[in-house]
Amino acid sequence: MNYKELVREAIKLLDVYEPDKQCVDTFIEDSARTPGLSNRSSAEQIFITDIVYGCIVHQKLLDTVINVFYDQKGNNILKAARNHFVVVSYLAMFHLDDLGLEQFSTIIKSLDCLKMYKFLHFFFNATNLTTWIRSEWSQLYDTTYVEKKWIVPLLRWQTELEGLLEYLEKKTTKGSQLTKFPKKSTTPQEFDLTKPRPRRLLAPELIPLQEKAKPVPSSIYRSPKEHEVLEEIKQKNHLKAQKVLYEANTQQFQCANPQKSEKTKNIISEIQQNMESTLKFDSIYSSGTPATQKTNIIPVKLNAATILREAELYNRQMKEELNRFECLMQGAGEPSAFLQWQKEMKEKDLQEQLAQLERRRLEAKITHSEALLAREQVLELNQHKALLKKEETAQVMRRYAEKRLREEKVMKELVQLVADGHKNSKAAKVKLQEIKKRIVKEVSEQNQELLRQALEESQAELCQKFELIRQIRAIESVPHLNHKFLDDTETAGHELLCEMSLAELRERLARMKEEEQREQEKKRQRILEEKPIKEQLLLEHLDTIAACKTAARLSMAQKKQEEMQLRLKLQEAVSMDEGVVALQKTLELKQQEAQKRKEREKAKSKPDEQMAARNVKSYSRTKQALEKQHWLQLEQALEKQVQREASRRNTLE
Incomplete structure (x- = not known):
């Protein structure tokens, strides 16, 4: 640069x-x-x-x-x-x-x-x-x-x-020093009152005529068919988009899904989980998941600590159960009547909550269907307004096209004026060439000075490199001895109490390693003796754990069956509620109304689609005709301009 x-x-x-x-x-x-x-x-x-x-x-x-x-x-x-x-x-x-x-x-x-x-x-x-x-x-x-x-x-x-x-x-x-030159005395001169001659005007140069380009023969080049294929694909895609847009504006949305929503399902599941937790269903599992998901769990290999911990837990539970049986045999009471009453009351509350949720869901469906009908009426009004807006925009585009035609005429006149003004530019070109020659001369002088300086610097750098090479070779030529003699049995000579030679240090380290190996062998033997005793103990604990788990699994299956019966009973009671039945009938009437309205609109939309396709085709034809007319006008304007230039050159000749 x-x-x-x-x-x-x-x-x-x-x-x-x-x-x-x-x-x-x-x-x-x-x-x-x-x-x-x-x-x-x-x-x-x-x-x-x-x-x-x-x-x-x-x-x-x-x-x-x-x-x-x-x-x-x-x-x-x-x-x-x-x-x-x-x-x-x-x-x-x-x-x-x-x-x-x-x-x-x-x-x-x-x-x-x-x-x-x-x-x-x-x-x-x-x-x-x-x-x-x-x-x-x-x-x-x-x-x-x-x-x-x-x-x-x-x-x-x-x-x-x-x-x-x-x-x-x-x-x-x-x-x-150059600027300090001796002062010269001024000499008076007489006035020259003669009028200067006016400068002679230069004749304008003729603009050379351009030869007409020969048309390219068909053997050399043929226009590819891809443009025509792309235009056809564009037209098809445009028609398809118009149809899809018309269908999206005219067709109705689908009716509401008669099934329960996710929100109601989540609320029902939360209520059931709360009820199960209060009734102590699935009390063995801390996460509260049903027993069916726990029965098919893949067996996990337990380590010794977990086996001992679970064995201790089950032993403690067995002791508590035995103590409870002893208390019952001695005449203690059991809160079974109170728990039964509590269970019935909670079932009653849950049934009321589920019925209320079902009524709310059906009311929401009814309001949704009413909102859909109102939205369809608003869409019809908006379509009417959109048609009026399209007519207004068509008028505005017509005015804009007329304005663009007027601006193009003005631009053609300005281009003609600029072309006339560019004829007398020969003097400017001559001045520009002189300025370029002067700049080239100055740059060449500066380049010579820079080259001389670069040559001097390179010579000085070469001298420094030669001196460094000479010094390095002189250092390399000096011989050096690196012989070291070491005796393992001698000490360093620091006269310390704990000082020892290298051979003695190696001997002591070898004996320390032998002692460590003997201790590790003793530990390994002791572990091998204790291992079968521990394995026998763990097997006993595993048997007790398996027995307790099978008993718990059976109890959980029984509780799950009772829970399923309770759910079926509650669902039957909710479906027989009078308010829920009335709301379901009203919802069915609304859905039938919406279905009839959709069928009527489909019957109306078929002729409208045909009209839209015809409008799109007519628009594409008018657009192509306008483009052809525009290009013909441009070609005629260019031919007139060329004829004007030719007539002007003939007059000058």
């Missing part, structure tokens, strides 16, 4: 930017559409927009340095060059590592040398960076962030930029 041109383009955009009137994002989007940026590649556009956006966002950070620079050393520098310093300081702070010294120096050399020398000498001064610049930036950001992000990198680049500063200093001194 040519960074010099990119930096100049960024400075131009910063000169145009007005912070009081424009937003940053909108300004960057508008500038990206300008010919200066749109003709460039994507990487160059990103580089320019990044510079402009960074200078605007970090304006406070950059102004702290530039304001002080103008106060101290900017007496002879114009305010118009402020954006040059803004861009240079932003590149030095944020992009110097990415650009590198060569690209940064080319950017600096492309700008005014005197101004850049003053600013860089001021900005990269160590005393300025470590004193007031650090304190000013620390007021805006954290001190540690400022030190790590900007101060340390700028001080590191200070030594590498000394060559660039020396180059700028030489340039400025040469320029000052």
